[in-house]
Amino acid sequence: MKYSTIKILPLFLGGILFSQSKQDSLQFRNIADEILVNGTAYENLHQLTKNIGHRLSGSDAYEKATDWAVLKLKEAGADKVWKEEVMVPVWERGKESLQIKDQNGKWKPLRMLSLGNSEGTKGKNVEAEIVFVKNKEDFDKLPDAAIKGKIVFFNYAFNQKFISTGQAYGDAGKYRRSAASWAGKRGAKAVIIRSLSSAFDDVPHTGMMRYDADDTFKIAAVAIGPKSADELEKTLKTQKVIAKLNSNCAMKGEKLSHSVIGEITGNKDKSVIVVGGHLDSWDVGEGAQDDGAGIVQSIEILRAFKKMGLKNNHTIRVVCFANEENGVKGGNKYAENIKKNNENHIFAIETDGGGFTPRGIALVMSPEKRQQVQSWKNLFLPYGVYNFDMQYAGTDIEPMEPLGVPLAELVPDSQRYFDIHHSDEDTFDKVNRRELLLGATTMGQLIYMIDKSW
Amino acid sequence: MKYSTIKILPLFLGGILFSQSKQDSLQFRNIADEILVNGTAYENLHQLTKNIGHRLSGSDAYEKATDWAVLKLKEAGADKVWKEEVMVPVWERGKESLQIKDQNGKWKPLRMLSLGNSEGTKGKNVEAEIVFVKNKEDFDKLPDAAIKGKIVFFNYAFNQKFISTGQAYGDAGKYRRSAASWAGKRGAKAVIIRSLSSAFDDVPHTGMMRYDADDTFKIAAVAIGPKSADELEKTLKTQKVIAKLNSNCAMKGEKLSHSVIGEITGNKDKSVIVVGGHLDSWDVGEGAQDDGAGIVQSIEILRAFKKMGLKNNHTIRVVCFANEENGVKGGNKYAENIKKNNENHIFAIETDGGGFTPRGIALVMSPEKRQQVQSWKNLFLPYGVYNFDMQYAGTDIEPMEPLGVPLAELVPDSQRYFDIHHSDEDTFDKVNRRELLLGATTMGQLIYMIDKSW
Structure with missing residues (x-):
């Protein structure tokens, strides 16, 4: 096809500049530019899928992936990186x-x-x-x-x-x-x-x-x-x-394993914003869309914020959850620990629907907070993100719901996911660089708004 | 990932049933069901790409593709199928x-x-x-x-x-x-x-x-x-x-070739609604996304309408244009002929941005008609189609603009198209069945609305 005669009305942009803060709109653009141009998520996903491959809880490959995640979070500029201990089931095929x-x-x-x-x-x-x-x-x-x-x-x-x-x-x-x-x-x-x-x-x-x-x-x-x-x-x-x-195949008891956590410290207070995915996968394919994508997108946001020198009010924490697929032990342990340590979490978002082109953000929070996020819709529209009506959150962050933490999940386009999900077909080549980076962009933009507003 | 706790608010549906005609909403659903469940576009694209492959204007493969398109339009239930003569340039690599x-x-x-x-x-x-x-x-x-x-x-x-x-x-x-x-x-x-x-x-x-x-x-x-x-x-x-x-490589003069046209006759009058894509491709890859997708989607709409027994007021005509890629001779000849034959065209839509998941419809028409189509937006939202703000139309139907024909183009998600476009990578495996069928659904739904409204 040819696009030689393309004429695109600057409708969205016009609307935003006058109805929303111009600064937010520009910051959205800056976040997108940084991620789309300098983003390393795609290269990181190549490493995770090709050097480590699939990584079921309890496997040696999973533990190798935790070391890799520690390294990547440090490279991305995290102020602090650690592993959180969690017992996981060991199932072997x-x-x-x-x-x-x-x-x-x-x-x-x-x-x-x-x-x-x-x-x-x-x-x-x-x-x-x-x-x-x-x-x-x-x-x-x-x-x-x-x-x-x-x-x-x-x-x-x-x-x-x-x-x-x-x-x-x-x-x-x-x-x-x-x-x-x-x-x-x-x-x-x-x-x-x-x-x-x-x-x-x-x-x-x-x-x-x-x-x-x-x-x-x-x-x-x-x-x-x-x-x-x-x-x-x-x-x-x-x-x-x-x-x-x-x-x-059989269950072979339990084993000590780890979620991997990295954060950039808040400039105003120690309350926490979580962005994450799950580091484990099934024991087939490469765990590329499910959920290598979510891991590298979360790390990408930390990298971009650090690189841009954004002064985050609250601590922004990347959590690479252990054992989502067959136990949710990582997610449960994380919620248990924030209660034990009396940490204040103001928001958590997970992405576990694949690194496809984003279409919206699902919200599980009070009607007031929900309405506030929906009021930012025009800022997201130029990025193809329009759907803020769904109401669900990732399996790993759901255990935070009883603690009153407002939750969200990225809503990527869903058409291709279940062709390859949990199968030998979930490989790196099924992931598109721009789609992956746009998903990170959407979450980064939302975190920017929440960090300054809540 | 798991979707076990998915909670989706029936917001869209509620809105539609009360603000728009319930019948339209149900008909949208019927069109989607017919295409998503019984659609043959994906299998047809497999035939076109694997049995014929790339098909540059003037090549033997292109002429073979015209015979194939005649057959497919007949199978789909067209009342009338013909080839339209057009002289095309012959370029050889x-x-x-x-x-x-x-x-x-x-x-x-x-x-x-x-x-x-x-x-x-x-x-x-x-x-x-x-x-x-x-x-x-x-x-x-x-x-x-x-x-x-x-x-x-x-x-x-x-x-x-x-x-x-x-x-x-x-x-x-x-x-x-x-x-x-x-x-x-x-x-x-x-x-x-x-x-x-x-x-x-x-x-x-x-x-x-x-x-x-x-x-x-x-x-x-x-x-x-x-x-x-x-x-x-x-x-x-x-x-x-x-x-x-x-x-x-060199230009080798001109050759007689053909666009392929098939239609289902209008029940009320002989005015025409066109839906089309281009049948030619570059001489590399398989011309799968560009624009085999548009061809099989257009034929799909005719098949679905015929199968569903929809009583179209106006003639619905599928045009498989010749020579979009290196001359637009098919599009120019088509516009020339409708003028010569004094045919009344009330609308034309082309799709030439790939068979990716649809996001909107670009509109080139009077402000009144544009506003009317935009007023149908809520009917499309449950299908992920939300963007009616862009303003461009396919290269092949643009020659109809001076004749006053309202034009549109399907706006599929654009992220993956230019990774493969005009290259050896534009092959069948890059096309997803559901994405392809959803694109046909969107165009079919729009044609249903226009057929009953204009």
């Missing part, structure tokens, strides 16, 4: 395979991933007939005899009608979280789910599941890609299918 | 290479692409010292003696500060379009430009250049990737560099 027997009696392997935190088959073959259900309602209608001794296959698809894919993910989430419990309680041998994916490829996606406290037998739970799921459903309509699952 | 001589006298090849429509070196080596300038101002300051007989290298970088990359592209565009004329007039042997790219990789990007009518000697013009450009600039600061260019 090990070797795993899933096969189905075709009409000629030949075994055919399916691409699969055991779900995070699930128990495996202890290296033994679990062989059984597959019983297919579309959803929980169909499952509930089946008699116990149809489930007992079988491998239950739930093929509940991601609902493409939702515009925010986060809503579709929420809608399908119970199958990943709970299907093993539902089926285990009724005597099934194992459970297969369709991956929580917005794509139509054959990539399997992992993610956290849990057993109920009253589950007497913890059955193995695995995910297959959307394509395999649809093919399997089709096959099951005309014939019986036997599956053979062999997996070694 | 041929073999080409650019080398620079290092300090040891060894030649090193640089990745390069001749600029579209440029003349080459007729297969002969053009060897000369490189003279570096950052921009036009620096070039103007150089004495003729410093330019004559040299190869001039312009390293004007894409300005990362613009939030809309289209503006950065516009800002840098004159170097691609005019550098050969500037340098040729002052006796240079050839010109090298930094590619118009938002990335920092080494991918060269082509695109249209032109000679001035009074250029006595048409010198060769080539582009190199950003990385090579920066390295070359660095080298030139400490030493002389000799370059050797050999290229065979």
Whole structure:
């Protein structure tokens, strides 16, 4: 295409300069310029993903990532950097395979991933007939005899009608979280789910599941890609299918680990503004969008503020949370410690929806504070950030809600995230430099406003 | 990340149901559902990019693409499909290479692409010292003696500060379009430009250049990737560099070609609403985002309307324009013909900014019509479409402006487009299914409103 005849009305800018403080508008521009031109987030993400790669809680790679984060926070100019101790669960995948027997009696392997935190088959073959259900309602209608001794296959698809894919993910989430419990309680041998994916490829996606406290037998739970799921459903309509699952995943107790924290000291007081993401990832792919992006964006804000010599009133603290994916131990410990140490937190923002082009900021705070942030909307509009109506906050900062801390989460464009989330496809090449830096810009601009206003 | 605790306020929906017609809001939803669930645009784009690939005007591939478009429009349910004859320029690239001589006298090849429509070196080596300038101002300051007989290298970088990359592209565009004329007039042997790219990789990007009518000697013009450009600039600061260019590109006259048109007849009258993109591409990559996306999105709208049995008042016409990239002959011929045939066109929209997640609609029309479209904004908000302030229209429909036709262009998110535009990187895998379908949804929704209102 050509843009030779582009004519863009300076509507937004005009509106801002007269209705909002000119200084804020200029400072927004300065923050954007610094990050878009000199930002190091993209190069940092390349290091994290390529030199360390995926980094599940409890793994050696995760501890390597904590050392890397300490170094990066120091390089960015933090006045103080430390590791916060936290006990995390250790879950290990090990070797795993899933096969189905075709009409000629030949075994055919399916691409699969055991779900995070699930128990495996202890290296033994679990062989059984597959019983297919579309959803929980169909499952509930089946008699116990149809489930007992079988491998239950739930093929509940991601609902493409939702515009925010986060809503579709929420809608399908119970199958990943709970299907093993539902089926285990009724005597099934194992459970297969369709991956929580917005794509139509054959990539399997992992993610956290849990057993109920009253589950007497913890059955193995695995995910297959959307394509395999649809093919399997089709096959099951005309014939019986036997599956053979062999997996070694298991919980291996707990281990001492760390969140990583760095801050620039407040010039006026010691109250704290938190910006963060989670440093851990699943044990597949490179944890690039989930949530390497959030980590490097948070560090980027500290770097930019320091470089620009912004005189922050309050302490601005970057928190790289441990263990978001399979326990939220980092987030819980952080909230516990601020209570214990009697620290005053005036605001916390997390980003864990990927480093995609930003569209808004979700707010969880009092109606008064919410309205105040929404009143800054015109300052954000020239940066494509317009949606301040959503109401949710990151998993790691939610434990601060009962302490009365106003919370927020960056709302990046959601269309591509669940194509790659928790899978081997979540790699550096899926991240765009400008999109990543714009996300950091939005959060930096919000922190600038809150630091001067609260 | 987890979305388990997502809480989304039904603010938008509430607002719409009471302030706008409930029926419009429901019809918007129906159009979105049909396209997001049953849309074939993504599969069609796979066919176009993988079975045909790039398709420069005048090439056999382009003519193959016209047959494919006829077939797809028929499959989509068009009442009438035809080809519109148009003479297009034929430009051919041929073999080409650019080398620079290092300090040891060894030649090193640089990745390069001749600029579209440029003349080459007729297969002969053009060897000369490189003279570096950052921009036009620096070039103007150089004495003729410093330019004559040299190869001039312009390293004007894409300005990362613009939030809309289209503006950065516009800002840098004159170097691609005019550098050969500037340098040729002052006796240079050839010109090298930094590619118009938002990335920092080494991918060269082509695109249209032109000679001035009074250029006595048409010198060769080539582009190199950003990385090579920066390295070359660095080298030139400490030493002389000799370059050797050999290229065979040339204009080869004209050829009869075709735009492809398909329509569903209006139920009330014969006035026409146009939706389109351009079927041609540059001779590199696969023309996926530029503008295969626009073609399959336009066809998608026709398919969805037909499938849904929407009773369109006016004729809805898909135009797959010929020769946008290097001549705009298709767009000019189309405007010429509607005047000749005395057809009444009430609206035309083009999309040529890629099949990325939509953010708005740019409008070129009377203030009254503009205001009316802007008054529909709340209907679009739940789909992430909020920006109705920009004022430009696609290159192919611009020739309709003097005829008084109200024009629009889809405004997709611009962050990733110029990383791949006009390069070997513009391939199918850069397109996301949901983003592509959402773009079609936005245009379909707008056409629904205009069809019932105008």
